[in-house]
Amino acid sequence: MAVFTPVSLDDVGQWITQFPLGQATALKGIASGIENSNFFLSTEAGEYVLTIFENLSFEQLPFYLQLMRHLAQHGVLVPAPVANEQGELCVALHGKPASIVSKLEGSSQMAPQPVHCAAVGAMLAKMHLAGRDFPLRQPNLRGLSWWRETAPQLLPVISAAEASLLHDEMQFQEAFAAGATYARLQAGPVHADLFRNNVMFDGERLTGFFDFYFAGCDTWLFDVAVTVNDWCIDLDSGVLDAARVRAMLDAYHAVRPFTTDEQAAWQPMLRAAALRFWLSRLYDLHKPREAEILTPHDPTHFERILRERIATPAPQLY
Numbered sequence: 001m002a003v004f005t006p007v008s009l010d011d012v013g014q015w016i017t018q019f020p021l022g023q024a025t026a027l028k029g030i031a032s033g034i035e036n037s038n039f040f041l042s043t044e045a046g047e048y049v050l051t052i053f054e055n056l057s058f059e060q061l062p063f064y065l066q067l068m069r070h071l072a073q074h075g076v077l078v079p080a081p082v083a084n085e086q087g088e089l090c091v092a093l094h095g096k097p098a099s100i101v102s103k104l105e106g107s108s109q110m111a112p113q114p115v116h117c118a119a120v121g122a123m124l125a126k127m128h129l130a131g132r133d134f135p136l137r138q139p140n141l142r143g144l145s146w147w148r149e150t151a152p153q154l155l156p157v158i159s160a161a162e163a164s165l166l167h168d169e170m171q172f173q174e175a176f177a178a179g180a181t182y183a184r185l186q187a188g189p190v191h192a193d194l195f196r197n198n199v200m201f202d203g204e205r206l207t208g209f210f211d212f213y214f215a216g217c218d219t220w221l222f223d224v225a226v227t228v229n230d231w232c233i234d235l236d237s238g239v240l241d242a243a244r245v246r247a248m249l250d251a252y253h254a255v256r257p258f259t260t261d262e263q264a265a266w267q268p269m270l271r272a273a274a275l276r277f278w279l280s281r282l283y284d285l286h287k288p289r290e291a292e293i294l295t296p297h298d299p300t301h302f303e304r305i306l307r308e309r310i311a312t313p314a315p316q317l318y
Ligand SMILES: Nc1ncnc2c1ncn2[C@@H]1O[C@H](COP(=O)(O)OP(=O)(O)O)[C@@H](O)[C@H]1O
Pocket: 030, 032, 033, 034, 035, 036, 037, 038, 049, 079, 101, 102, 103, 104, 105, 197, 210, 211
């Protein structure tokens, strides 16, 4: 959709000398980003992605970039940030924070089959395990605290039917999050937005997870629920597709076995994951940021998913 900050090859030519990448040989804006300005960057050392962060600050970026570096160093397929000669992963370009990360091969698989879901499930489990010794901490900034702030702002501007669902689900999620089962769930760094458009495939080979800018510390099961709610559904109805769910969960379980607490928490967590994106889409629709030029995602998609997860028993986790 947009490159918000234009950058020329000349601009990058001087700036890139602080990185161990040789000369920049080509730069091409990526049209599909909605949050940041992204460019494919060719250098003498290989192919990279240059990102200029339009909303995140220098103070906020270390958690995301260091998490990506940590995961890449632990064999998780994610873009590896490149440090400059001072060891910095984030350096100003045109006055904004910018970073260079390795380019993933392939493209997003927008019509996934069980084989793709299995690859995502296995890599997600590997990512959760690899995050256990990541030292930085940041909460999921779109977690329960944000829902508590956001729901009251939305209740007056949404329909009565939406307000009733939102009110009831917030009560349900408050009780779930305060319970003993929830407290025992394993937690750590999670991607928190692992939708189809944030994973690359080369045919059936997964080449990487990217777009970590909603990452934070939360329960691993929340991350699984977010991922299942996007990868394993019929997009029109929101209904789970049994074959894709089974493929994803079995592959995850083979790497990091689910627990009995997680089985007990599974249905509430599928609901929580649906609520999170329903809320953010409602918020973007009713409370757009100043100068927002983009078409917001449709909230009714996640309202449908939420109603469906409430009405239908969750599949077995394992
Ligand atoms: N590391 C990467 N390797 C390959 N392509 C990438 C990488 N990072 C981003 N892209 C491409 O750039 C596009 C926009 O990236 P994304 O992170 O979704 O931007 P935004 O956060 O602005 O929405 C992606 O759809 C993908 O095609």
